Amino acid sequence: MVTTAVIIRDKYVRNVSCSVNNTLLGQEKETVIFIPESFMPSASPWMVALAVILTASPWMVSMTVILAVFIIFMAVSICCIKKLQREKKILSGEKKVEQEEKEIAQQLQEELRWRRTFLHAADVVLDPDTAHPELFLSEDRRSVRRGPYRQRVPDNPERFDSQPCVLGWESFASGKHYWEVEVENVMVWTVGVCRHSVERKGEVLLIPQNGFWTLEMFGNQYRALSSPERILPLKES
Structure with a gap:
């Protein structure tokens, strides 16, 4: 295979012939190429670009294919990223709603447990035989206050001294019980x-x-007087 190139500088040249002579076989081949006026630089501004593309066509074709594949890949990637972002946003919203529903359910359960305690209300009446001498009970024995002095009361075993x-x-x-x-x-x-059997004499x-x-x-x-003690973050209503 023989490759050659000819640069034509004269815009008036229209025909270009190429002949090949084989002296060993005694054969000669000739071909003529006609160049239209539209392909000349003066008549066609895009001739230079066309010439470059024709000259470098194998390389440019491969680059064009690679570029097209890259553009398609980028477009698909962007679509996939946007889809994943939408799905992530939807999933995040669903998780947030699920967490809020869970918190509401817990609050309702706590309130329900608290309301159920009212079903076990106890009618507390104080026992004067256990009261410390400085504690004064009301007549209905439902309230107590600490006085400024010790009362003269029997020192029975049930009393705190x-x-x-x-x-x-x-x-x-x-x-x-509530x-x-x-x-x-x-x-x-x-x-x-407390237990019924607790010690009631001395500093307990x-x-x-x-x-x-x-x-x-x-x-x-x-504070909860446990062992060890625990501070309770309670607020007064």
Whole structure:
């Protein structure tokens, strides 16, 4: 295969002939190419671009194919990314709604449990035989206040002589029980339950090890007198 190139500078040249002579075989071939006027640079501004494309056509074709494939790949990638973003946004919204519904359900369950406690309301009446001498009970024995002096009361085994405590008249052996306590003008108080057999003489710590399960208000802080103590983040309504 023989390749040659001819540069034509004269715009008036229209015919170009090419002949090949084989002296060994005694053969000669000739061909004539006619160049239209539209292909000349003066008549066709896009001749230069066409010539470059024709000259470099194998390379340009491959580059064109690669570029087209790249553009298609980028378009598909962008579509996939946008689709994934939409799906992610939808999924995020669904998760948010699901979380909100879960929180609402938990709040409703807590409120339902709280309302159910009203079904187990106990009629608490205080037992004067257990009251510390400085505790004064009301006539209906439903309220108590601490006085400025010790009363002259019998020192029976049921009475607290050091801790300013008083127990309820009725005791519970099982089941669920609920009651409310209203506290006025007191910054230190303790409320809870205890075993019937707790020690009532001397300074006894009101902790589970001694048979007491109580909540305490000390200053502006609520605490569960467990072991160890736990601070409760409660707010006054």
